[in-house]
């Protein structure tokens with residue numbers, strides 16, 4: 001049986017869960033502005049955290065052979081088509 005060689009492809013998901021996390025972070029900050037007091041300070045820190053978290057979540061790795069989404073960039077063999085990922 002011949003093994004398939006494929007490379008991993010990195011892809012940004014603009015409409016994925018990452019964008020949702022970032023939007024929620026911005027909404028939370030705007031809400032904290034309405035509350036006033038010390039709230040915007042905490043709202044700002046939470047927003048920054050969620051922007052970074054959302055940025056991490058929005059990057060996905062795909063199998064170059066079948067375009068299956070991989071769990072992480074450490075995956076060596078595609079779970080869908082069993083291609084060797086380099």
Ligand SMILES: [Zn+2]
Pocket residue numbers: 063064065066067068078079080081082083
């Ligand atoms: Zn694959």
